[in-house]
Amino acid sequence: MLKIIAISLLLVSCAVAAQERSYNIDKVEVIARTRASRLTLQKVDIDTNLLQSNRTCSLGDLLLQNSPINIKSYGRGDTQTATFRxxxxxxxxxxWNGVRINSPMVGAVDFSLIPLFFVDRVSVDAGVSAMETTNGALGGAVTMESVAEWAKPRGFEILQSVGxxxxxxxxxxxxxGNSNIISSTKAFYSYSKNDFPFVNRDIIDPSRPDYRPTEHNKNGSWHRSGFMQEIFxxxxxxxxxxxxxxxxTSDRNIPQLTTYEGDENQNLTNRRESSLSGALTYNVYNKRSDFMIRLTMDIQSMNFFQENKVSNGYQTIIDSKGLTRSFGMVTLSxxxxxxxxxxxIKSISTYDYVDSHESVxxxxxEKGRFESNFGTGFHSAxxxxxxxxxxxxxLYIHSQLFAAPFASMSYRLSSPISIKARLGYNIHYPTIADLYFVPGGNPDLKAxxxxxxxxxxxYKQRNINVDINLFNSWVKDWIVWLPTHQQYWTPRNMRNVLSQGVELTAKGEWQFSDIKIFTNLTFTLNRTTNNGVPLAEGDNSVGKQLVYVPLVSGGLFVRGVYKKMWLSLQSYGESAKYTTTANNLSSASTIAPYMLYNVATGVNLRKLSVELKCLNILNNQYYTVLRRPLPRRSFALTARLSIW
Structure with a gap:
């Protein structure tokens, strides 16, 4: 139970400022009830300060630096995938607004394609907490929502950023709109030549073993655009x-690896993607019951294209096209x-269709399948x-029925301190690519x-909010793609994986006269190891950390506001990451630890605001994926005009 007292005093203060008159009224007490699961589960709501400070960034960039999620980036503007624990x-x-936008074929999402400008609210559910949203999310869930601005039904906003x-x-x-209906139309266009310089440490000249050339990121440009229509x-x-x-829609070129020493006109790679998602939601709120029904649609297409330049034009090496369609219905009573x-009582029913073809x-x-998640929950105070x-x-899928129960509790020791515990058993069914991809799919895979x-x-006080969580997760029949003698890879249920660690999030707000300070801290210690048996003689992966999983990661965001000006500092770092299952320590197979610092400052001038941001201000060179460099110091200038 949350008690908010003296809301009326705030309204009176506003009236005093506007009319220079005051009135005495009695104290008003407003009582709101919070769902019990909200108190027992691990749900992290990304603060609006962070959303406002990163509106021109991708969702992947925001989550990397401000949540327990690990983001693996294949380069600036290139694919970003997310993993929990x-x-x-x-x-x-x-x-996104109740639509699951994971690719039905591979099960992943490219976070680099999601602009934060299209998102009003972001929340992160880790581990067991994600089971309230859906089954099968062994790591966690990310939820994006649109919010109706009933207090500002009319107006417009324009942002322009150059960097x-x-x-x-x-x-x-x-x-x-008005007090009963609002229409919001959002659109964006993004372009970058993306030709940043970097020091290539992967190519060694035998005649100059200590020399490392400075190169430019070639064939890395992109064009992106999109729109969103909302009606509330x-x-x-x-x-x-x-x-x-x-x-x-996205059209981006993919640069060669830093180890590539061939002709720059060879292995030219391009990826074009488009998606169309929609949701229609009907809600009924009553004194003793609520009901929601939502119809969803998600259509995605991808064309991966690679060619070589030859004397009479270009020769196609790869021309792979993929089309997925998903239609679903969600109900919640x-x-x-x-x-x-x-x-x-909740149900999520989805039909997925995948058509994948490589022309060369x-x-x-082509495959389609029906999946249904349904369940019941009992929440008590x-x-x-x-x-x-x-x-x-x-979970009902492929004529099989799997149970996925969980329980959680919270006990308040004192006014600011609560302890929590959660236990859950989850199921993740193989993706359509795992089962049917040609060549290599394995239809005999187990969940x-x-x-x-x-x-x-x-620990929750008025201006401080701290959460610390310890977790242990055991996964059986972990799916691994392995090479075969037929020169292609195939998935198998080979591993038992143990993931254990601690996650810390902390928020704080302080007011010092005319200065307001906001802070957000995240820290993760995560040891995730292969606890299976050796797959072959010489297999040294048992007991070792999984590849691309840092042992330690964390970030800090600090924003200070003085009247109409603000200054923010954002830092993020990761420990070393292994790229081999045996955890080899050689520099050629290990991602070095790094620490990044971003600084931004700006000013609000009535309806206009201007921000200058410096990314990677210390000019560090770093990688999150082997042989895929990321830029050193860079700048962006953003102007925002808003009239509401």
Whole structure:
């Protein structure tokens, strides 16, 4: 139970400033009830200060530096995949307004394609907490939502950003409406030549063994564009109907690896992607029950193209096209059994279709499948101190039924301190590519099974919020793609993986006269090891950290506001990451630890704001993926005009 007292005093203060008159009124007490699961689970809401400070960035950049998620970036503007606690990218569920946008074929999401300008609210659910949203997310879930701005139903906003490496980003938002209906249209266009310099340490000249050449990122440009249409309507005092449509297109070139020493006109690679997602949501709110039904659609296409320049033109090496279609329905019924107990029934049904074809080798596949997640949850506040959630979920797929239960509790030791515990059993079914990809798919794969135990504590005061969580996760039948004698790879259920560690998040706000300071801290210690048996003689991977999983990572964001000006510092670092299953320590197979610092400053001038940002201010060279360099120091200037 949350008590908010003296809201009326704030309204009076506003009236005094506007009219220079004051009134005395009685104290008003407003009481709001919080869902018990919200208190027992590990849910991190990305603060609006962070969203506002990174509106021209991708979602991957935001999550990397401000959440427990590890983001693997294949280069500036290139693919970004997310993992929780050492799990695979397909183990992270991603939702946009209730639409699961994970690729039905490979199960992953490219976070570099999601502009934060299109997102109003972002939350992160780790481990067991993600099971309230969906089954199968062994690592966690990322949820993005659109929010109706009923207080500002009309107006527009324009953002223009220019930066290093011939980068230009343009954004616009037009909103019209009234107290019953709002239409919001957002659009963006992004371009970058992306030709940043870097020191190539992967090519050695025998005649000059200490020399490392400075090269430029070639064939790395991109064009991106997209639009989003949102309509929010109030049909009645207790009924809403919302519709959202989101379209993105991307055309980007993929540079060669830093080890490439061939002709720069060879192995020219390009990837074109487009997506169209939509959701129609109907809500009914009653005194004793709530009901929601949502229809969803997600269509994605991808063309991976590689060619060589020859004397009479270009020769195609790879021409791979993939098309996926997903249609679904989500229902949620919540029953308020008493002021202290609620019961809900949820279902998510989806039909996925995949068409993948490679023209040069003339091989591919077409597959469709139906999947249904459904479950029941019982949420209780037994007292002002004790809260519990019990949930029994089910996954029905390929004529098989799997149970996925979890339980969580929170006990308030004192006013600011609570302790929490969670236990869950989860199931992740193989992706369509795991089962049917040509060549190499394995239709005999078993589902991955996970048992997770978590414990933690939270400290919540008016201006300080600290959460610390310890976790242990055991995954059986982990799917691994392995090479074969037929010169292609195939997936197998080969590993048992143990993931254990600690996650810390902390937020704080302080006011010193005219200066307001906001801070956000994240820290993760994560040991994720292969606890299976050797796959062959000489297999040294057992007991070793999984590849590309840092043992330690963390970030700090500090923002200070003085009247109309602000200054922010953002830092993020990772320990070394191995790229071999045997954890070889050679520099050629290890990603070195790094620490980055970004600085931004700006000013608000009535309807206009201007921001100057310096990324990687210490000019460090770093990698997150082997042989895929990232830029050193760079700059961006952003102007924002808003009239609401």
């Amino acid at each position: 050492g799990t695979a990218p397909s183990h992270t569920a991603v939702f 290093s490496f011939a980068t230009s980003d343009s954004y616009a938002n037009v909103r019209i 309507s109030r049909l009645a005092a207790n009924k809403t109907l919302n519709a959202v449509v989101w379209s993105l 919540t029953f308020k059994l008493s002021p202290m107990h609620t019961f809900d 080798r003339n091989q591919g596949f 037994w007292s002002e101190r004790l809260f519990t959630t019990f949930n029994l979920g089910w 991955e099974r996970q048992l997770t135990a978590e414990a933690g504590a939270s």
